[in-house]
Amino acid sequence: MGKFYISILLILMSFSMASAPAYTDNNTYHFTVKRGDSLSQYFSKLGLSNRLLANLLFANKNNKKLNQLNIGHKLTIRLHNNRRFKSLTYQLNRKTNLNIVLNGNYFSTILNRQSKQTPSDLSITVVSINHSFGADAQKAGIGFSTISLVVKELSWQLNFNTDLKKGDRFIIVNGFGEKPVAIIYQSIIKNKSIEAFAYKNKHGHINYFNRFGHSLNSSFLRAPLKYKRISSKFQLRRYHPILKTWRPHRAVDYAANYGTPVYSTANGVITTKGRKGALGKVIIIQHSFDYTTVYAHLSRYANNLYKGRKVKKGQIIGYVGSTGRSTGPHLHYELHYKGKRRNPLTHKLPAQKNISCANLQNFKTRVNKVLSNLELDYQSKHANWAD
Structure with a gap:
């Protein structure tokens, strides 16, 4: 009986010794691994269950590398607004990150090799339409501010009341900022997609454009007819x-x-x-x-x-x-x-602005990085899940 209590005490001590996150940002927790740290300790501090941890580790052979963390390496855990697990990024070595994303009830594993062509620290949330975008997005852990942003940015191209069909999906890509870096709508039945990529101008304002740098909104005619x-x-x-x-x-x-x-x-x-x-x-x-x-x-x-x-x-x-x-x-x-x-004569109407030629190449490079990350995610779903 004495050994039992000693074991419990040691477990509790190990939890209390786990490193606190270096900093947090928008439900994202960043850790630097210290001696004695383990993934179970991080999960415990964030209120995540041991069952979730076990499912994550056994979902893919690469995930088992998390059983032994290296001192000094970086680890990031992202949660949804409802505190459910969203994704994890672990620095395996100087050139490779291990990215794990929870999509529904299964884990997607991606090995990202650090290069100028592949982004890191991006998390992907997929919202599959069953009822409505608002209800399904909340179920996926998307916050109200992001839901409103998606509706606002895509509503020039998409009628959220009539266009959405069961099976359609929204792919929302987040970085460290509060706003998504990309929003993609895919219609399975109509076989079409709408893409919106974030771009921050020199004044710090974020607007969304398609992959070619064109605005998604429609400018207005100043008058609806040729009048006298x-x-x-x-x-x-x-x-x-x-x-x-x-x-x-x-x-x-x-x-x-x-x-x-x-x-x-x-x-x-x-x-x-x-x-x-x-x-x-x-x-x-x-x-x-x-x-x-x-x-x-x-x-x-x-x-x-x-x-x-x-x-x-x-x-x-x-x-x-x-x-x-x-x-x-x-x-x-x-x-x-x-x-x-x-007043139609004086109201400031939205202009259909495009990204300037001077900034277009930089924007397209960022877009390609996001699309590359999405491609890796797709490949992991069709290859790594079977491991």
Whole structure:
């Protein structure tokens, strides 16, 4: 019985002697191995179970190298926001890192050889769509701020309410920063993908671009048609010519000939097509997570338009008319930003910026490093898992 208590005491002492992480950053814990340290001690300090450790060590023959850590070597453990294990990176030697990522219920092992072409310290989280992106991302341990960022950045290209199908997936690549270094959406059924790679400009602002350095958002046309004049501006107090009362007019009225083509001012998805009270025949387009435009008093619609149909910037969606509460042919145009009407003539619209030629090569080098890391991850899934 005495030997039993001595053994328990020694185990507790070994846990208390385990090195504290050198520093933490966004649920990422960095250790420098000291004499007597072990992976089980690190797991215990972070509240990770022995069962998880056992499954990790037996998942791949390379993982067993973690049974004996080398003094002075670096080890990084990353956790999800819900404190579940996410990934691990261990410095085997000067040239090689051992990377282990938990995807669902199985571990992916990657041996990264340090070179200019292969990045290290990147973690990959895969969100497979079963219900919705928000629900499935939370289940995968993605935080609310990252979920909002993904929706905002991809919503110019992707309708999160209608486009997602079961089996689609999002690949979110994180480094040491708070924001992902890459976001990739893959549609299995449609066999297409959307890529967004982070780039920090000289002012420290992070924006996302495709692999060629082009912005993902759509710039706006300043006006939705060729008009004669502006018959009524955006104003908080305007005398209504029909109602004979003073009322706000949170739109711009463009006077034009009957039948003049009306264009979508940016890429988007039609959310409403039909009659809508005083607006008459109307089309409403959702352009991104933040922007919506309204086109009212139309005489008729362009062919093959329906709710849920995607439209391009400059595409004809209808023709000027005088339906609804109107005194003559004109287009009533509204711009909504984050649910509030804005003045289309003065609101600062998002510009479709691209990375400058001077910085493009540096950006593409970073993109290639991320894609290389993803390729290694793919290879490990199809080779190392069988070991």
